[in-house]
Amino acid sequence: MERLEVKKLNHHFGFTEILKNINFTLDKGEVLSIVGPSGGGKTTLLHLCAGLLDVQEGSVTNTFKSSAFAFQEARLLPWKNVIDNISMGLLAKGEKNSEALKKSQEIALRFGLEEDDFEKFPKDLSGGMKQRVSFARALVLKPSLLFLDEPFSALDIGLKKELQSVLIDMISKKEISILFITHDLMEAIRLSDEMLLLKADPGHIVKKFRFDLIQNQREDRYVFSKSVEILQDKEIVSTFELELK
């Protein structure tokens, strides 16, 4: 069984305690979101899970066959055109050049890029287009686990919805497992099976929420009513410091 298991994870930068006693499990086909205020250690936690930072205390066990990462900013190579950027991950896996290009072109079209855009360099793309390319680069690998670092935060609502619906489609077919961090509660409610609330100084998990309705049946009404319900939760109020002073 593929799963990601985090046990008794602590992390320090110098003398500052960033994360304290984090425990959770992500099973295959599940979507787990971590919400919390900015600067609360979310990114550190995600980087530890993805192996971009070394674990100091506790353990992170990742038995997923493959994983990919989509960052908050697109992080495209400025000297590579759209298609070459998308195919980088495939080439790194040792795929043949012609295969990689073919797959990259297919997924680029699926993500709303046009053939005219294929040869463009990132400097000629809008922010939204760059993010599409970044998503395509991660998803073309068909990862069984996807790490997302607030990938929608810089997008307009139309594009946000478009990219989310691609993910929801994959989630509903149980094609992918996702671990993602966000400070947007509605985003978490729309996409995740389980939502962990990470409170800052040091980052620790204060509450877990579960959403059992399957993702492709979650209408706006469901998301809004859940948001209203959750926004009244005491832990949410204190974590995001929502109380009026």
Added chain:
Amino acid sequence: MKFALKILKDFPSYLWSGWGAVASILLFVALWDVGNQIYGDLVLPSPLETFKTLGLMLHDDAVIAEIETTLYRASMGFGFSLILGTALGLLAGFFATASMMSRPIVTILVGMPPIAWIVLAMIWFGMGDETVIFTVIVASFPIIFVGALQGTRTLDGELKEMAESFNFPWHMRFFDVYFPHIFSYVFPAWVSGLGMAWKIVIMAELLATSNGIGASLAVARSQLDTPTALSIVVIMIASLMFIEYIILEPIKREVELWRD
């Protein structure tokens, strides 16, 4: 290979875009001729006379031998700077301490006037090839070193992290992530290093040797042979322009297509 073909393919349209430059050079030649009509042949020979002398000189085997000597010295010095400056610059860039320590040394090297180096080199090496080559190295090395240093110091940490998250193998990390960025710094540094080398080689020859075009320039001065002096200047400028605009600029354009 694909890259070289693309440069060749774009070359005609690049050349065609050069008419403006040709026009401005011709305007400059016209002004030169005006200068000749005002000041007379001894002070400023006419362009026509200069180019005639140049034509004669280029058919003279002795002059060609002088040019070859100078070319040899310049390319030895520049080649050495290129290899040493790039290698040491990259190395220093990868270590914070090394780059911190090398900064003041570079400032000293850049700040010291080349003429002072020539004097020192004449004392150390005497009159000959070594003095010229040494001065060229000392003058163009720091430019290339700083270019390579800046290139490695400014590598983007976010892209490194991206490369790590996709498990890029080492050769992809180097060729696809680090190299294009570093090259975009190192290549312009090579170009300015080359310009510097070409200027310094003439100066060093003029003062420290008895052959090469720098020495020919000194002879022309002592004989008040202004047409020959100007012809030598034309040779120097024309060769630099050829290297810069016909060889290096098309490469630079292709390499930096991705830049804003």
